[in-house]
Amino acid sequence: MIRVLLVDDQRLVRAGLRMLCDSAPDMTVVGEAENGQQAIRLAEQMAPDVVLMDLRMPLVDGTAATARIHASRPAVRVVVLTTFDDDDHLFPALAAGACGFLVKDASPDELLAAIRTAAAGETPYSPGVLRRLVDQAVRARLGEAPAAALPPALTARERDVLALVGAGYSNREIAERLHLGVTTVKTHVTSLLAKTGTGNRIRLALLAAQSGLTVEE
Incomplete structure (x- = not known):
């Protein structure tokens, strides 16, 4: 079972991601965070396999949270959820330890596939963003x-x-x-x-x- 942590400052986005992950028989959502500070704490407490990470959030942004999580738990796979105008933030996020990225408007099948790809130790990415x-x-x-x-x-x-x-x-x-x-x-x-x-x-x-x-x- 793939343990997933959802990180996004929008409650509706997190709810949609949870519904999608809960619909997959091989995934379970172990926690939700609305900012990077909560994400860092939950990553320590819940030991997820994959973190779906938003980049722009209050208190601690996604890049800083990714760096902290990667430093303390390098086995955790962080997949950045990005929008078109987030491109400039991707280089720092990848340098911080993110294993890949996916656009927020990806299809449900693409998102589930990205989580499985990350959990398998590979690199999920949206070709257009790459x-x-x-x-x-x-x-x-x-x-x-x-x-x-x-x-x-x-x-x-x-x-x-x-x-x-x-x-x-x-x-x-x-x-x-x-x-x-x-x-x-x-x-x-x-x-x-x-x-x-x-x-x-x-x-x-x-x-x-x-x-x-x-x-x-």
């Missing part, structure tokens, strides 16, 4: 930031996969483009995470953008 983050990284690189260096140990195939990860493609889409098996792509992504030290797919995509890798059409 593409916006990658675009921000590209604009920063074209401005004043120098290109990020890639490890010299990357193989040519790993660079191909990395470029497609940076473009927001899923493992299945990468497999189709490169004429590989999905399992082979997963192996390449795992190797890339280890070689680059990025930790998750989102940071890997941002590294690809910052390094200047592009997808060949």
Whole structure:
């Protein structure tokens, strides 16, 4: 059973999330918090597997709460719930330890899938938001930031996969483009995470953008 903690300053949002999670046979809501301060306390008391975290809240915001929870309970998986105008807050939240993000208007099936993905130790994300983050990284690189260096140990195939990860493609889409098996792509992504030290797919995509890798059409 996946233990879920809901964190949002809007009661109606929390009620909707609770109803959705309670409808899933493999999930149980262990607590609700209306601000980051409560989230930190409940994460200690209730030991959730996954925290659905709003970013903009009173007292302690979602980024600060994520950092505190990640520091004291690194096994807890924090999934940020974001809106379009929260994009600038995602970089700090990911740096603070969030494992992924999902838009608030995601479908019920997408939200439940994201919780299961996070609980399994993987990286849930909304593709559209990832593409916006990658675009921000590209604009920063074209401005004043120098290109990020890639490890010299990357193989040519790993660079191909990395470029497609940076473009927001899923493992299945990468497999189709490169004429590989999905399992082979997963192996390449795992190797890339280890070689680059990025930790998750989102940071890997941002590294690809910052390094200047592009997808060949």
